[in-house]
Amino acid sequence: MKGAEILIDGLIKEGVDTIFGYPGGVMIPVFDVLYSTKEIKFILTRHEQGATHAADGYARSTGKTGVVFVTSGPGATNTITGIATAKMDSVPIVVVTGQVSTKSIGTDAFQETDMSGLTRSICKHNYLVNHVRDLPRVIKEAFYIANSGRPGPVSIDLPVDVVNDSLPDYKYPETIDLPGYKPVVKGHINQIKKLAEAIKNAEKPLLYTGGGIISSSAHNNLLQFISKTNIPVITTLMGLGSIPYDHPRFVGMPGMHGVAAANYALTECDLLISVGARFDDRITGPAGSFAKQAKIAHVDIDPAEIGKVVKTDIPVVGDANYVLEKLTEMVDNSEYVEWNSRMSELKMEYPLHYDQKAHEYILPQYAIDMVNKFTTDDAIIVTDVGQHQMWCAQFIKYKQPRCFLSSGGLGTMGYGLPAAMGAQVANPDRRVVAITGDGGIQMNIQELATCAINNIPVKVVVINNSYLGMVRQWQDLFWDGKFSQTCLKKTPDCPDHCKGPNGNCPNRYWPNLEKVAEANGVKGFRVESVHDLEKTFSAAFAHKGPALIEVMVDKLTNVFPMIPSGKKNNEILFGDEK
Amino acid sequence: MSKKHTIIATVTNRVGILARVTGLLAQRGYNIESAIAAPTEDPDIYKITLVVKGTEDQMEQVTKQLNKLIDVIKVIDISHENNYIVREYIIMKVNINRKNRSEVLELMNVFSARPLDVDNNTLTMELSARARKIDRLIALMKPFGINEYVRSGEFAMTEDPRRSS
Ligand SMILES: Cc1ncc(C[n+]2csc(CCOP(=O)(O)OP(=O)(O)O)c2C)c(N)n1
Ligand SMILES: [Mg+2]
Secondary structure, X not given: OEHHHHHHHHHHHOOOOEEEXXXXXXXXXXXXXXXXXXXXXXXXXXXXXXXXXXXXXXXXXXXOOEEEEEOOOHHHHOOHHHHHHHHHOOOOEEEEEEEOOXXXXXXXXXXXOOHHHHHHHXXXXXXXXXXXXXXXXHHHHHHHHHOOOOOOXXXXXXXXHHHHOEOOOOOOOOOOOOOOOOOOOOOOHHHHHHHHHHHHHOOOEEEEEOHHHHHOOOHHHHHHHHHHHOOOEEEOHHHOOOOOOOOOOEEEOOOOOOXXXXXXXXXXXXXXXXXXXXXXXXXXXXXXXXXXXXXXEEEEOOHHHOOOOOOOOEEEEOOHHHHHHHHHHHOOOOOOHHHHHHHHHHHHHXXXXXXXXXXXXXXXXXXXXXXXXXXXXXXXXXXXXOHHHHHHHHHOXXXXXXXXXXXXXXXXXXXXXXXXXXXXXXXXXXXXXXXXXXXXXXXOOOHHHHHHHOOOOOEEEXXXXXXXXXXXXXXXXXXXXXXXXXXXXXXXXXXXXXXOOOOOOOOOOOOOHHHHHHHOOOEEEEEOEHHHHHHHHHHHHHOOOOEEEEEEEXXXXXXXXXXXXXXXXXXXXXOOOO | OOEEEEEEEEEEOOXXXXXXXXXXXXXXXXXXXXXXEEEOOOOOEEEEEEEEEEOXXXXXXXXXXXXXXXXXXXXXXHHHOOOEEEEEEEEEEEEOOOOOHHHHHHHHHHHOOEEEEEOOOEEEEEEEEOHHHHHHHHHHHHHHOEEEEEEOOOEEEEOOOOOOO
């Protein structure tokens, strides 16, 4: 069997049903095999970054491993941002890149790049396959590594001669022999006991859950644990959906743009139980100030996460699902009446709110809230990066795991549309909505055509504030309102020093997204008035195929609450100070 | 407190493993004082001995992160263990003249350093010892004028018989 055939056969054996990608010289032999492969659907994206994010969206929405095929050189380097995005958020994808022949490697051959060197620090593992006899093992290992333990991206660099070579006695391996890779899944029972003991002794315990709950499918066990113990929960951006937004014990998302109640809970709790979260600096604030009153327990499948940022009193290395199940068996029923009423009090005192009636222009929060009206519990909401992302985290009514996809760790603008496309391909019968910014949409806008051509009916909601809003917000709050290079309407005729929208602002701006959508075969809408918003959504969501709604929103709305960078969890700005 | 740690990584002999190990340390902001990669009695297994400077907390991170590498089978920080034989090797060329040659030889004798080559102006020696002893030999030779030296970096082995694992 030829290397190219082995590759496809291996993928089929791994249960791959979809590949996202883009061809090129050294990959022609592989695409030649795909030409007559019925088992696998290939989505030809319009850019390799789009393919990588699409595979990521496919993976996040299903838990299955996403697969990317691209050519060497520029095709390979175009996947870098997508691989790094997947790494930061622990998403299982396998990226197969073509490579020049083994004889030419190292000679600066046409379209040669050292892919294993480039990806080394941004993937979970990578391979350069030097001989066709290694290929079956590499495929087997790659899929195992990507989607076991703490998931992550794996890159396979495939020289063209390896793809063309034949292996006479091909057999897909049934076992894996990786002496250096033994992900712990169970969790040490004595450590779990210690944690149970600490819970018994705590008066103000707080659960802090992250993406690990979702990747280990621990949401049911989490809910059971909570219903038995009544311990309040805060959840990171990556963990949103692991507990319904309206669950009585759910306090909210902590961190820079988290809800005040969740941040205050962090400062007040006496036992912090982190499960599958990694104490990102967007949550912890300055070292030493975080959850100072609390004993800290940390449950994580990755031992390297424990103690990395915050000193841990009770480390538990293990799979969240397993640990929560055992823990639930060990703990007693509890109520924490006083502590929970404190949580309710905080939630009442600091609700998230916006007041559309007091504003002439559409508020971005209102536009995002409108998405809730047109979606059901199983809808998949995919965000881009920026202010709108934070408003999504605040106002989307997430109910289920794997329904809120967002680039958290890397914060990759341009993630939204292609990831939504990938999620829609994986879930053809569900509603998928990309909520993106006027900046972010332009970073992978070419995938509109991919959606149209392949009948991928994503709805794209562009929150157009005519600014790179999140950066403009920082300039507004901390840089004396000097909006340096954040206005997307700015022309050479504008004054050098502009401090915001005024009567002299140019009326025109590009691109006209409604027209861009239409030119790509996507139904385009544009809405400027509060009055028309719901009608427009109604039309866009009723449309059968993909649709894009450009919502012109208030330009200067900031995201609050906000903990400025470097401040403690209780040093919160609400936007009404001054 | 920041101090030197000797770390031994037992690794699978796969292409690029040294780059993975050293790249990881660089990526996480650690300085490597020395690194030796060499085969073992098992052709599939290599050992990489690293000397890295850092605090206890940092070393814990280093070992954990190294352990995460798929091709790394085992990592130990031998600074935490007593029963280890640690050695470093040096070849050093010292400037000499007729007057001080015997003094140099005498000092070498104290250290059990062996002469490798000698001519009218230089004497080349070798020594295998603990790093601290090598440091001292260098310090003592300095006044004579060190022409050149090369150190291997530390490597180590447990005194215990090998457990089958
Ligand atoms: C690829 C990339 N480049 C730059 C940034 C820095 N950045 C973070 S948010 C942001 C503004 C995003 O603007 P937009 O998409 O319009 O969203 P908004 O904040 O206005 O909602 C920028 C430039 C980034 N996160 N990613
Ligand atoms: Mg914007």
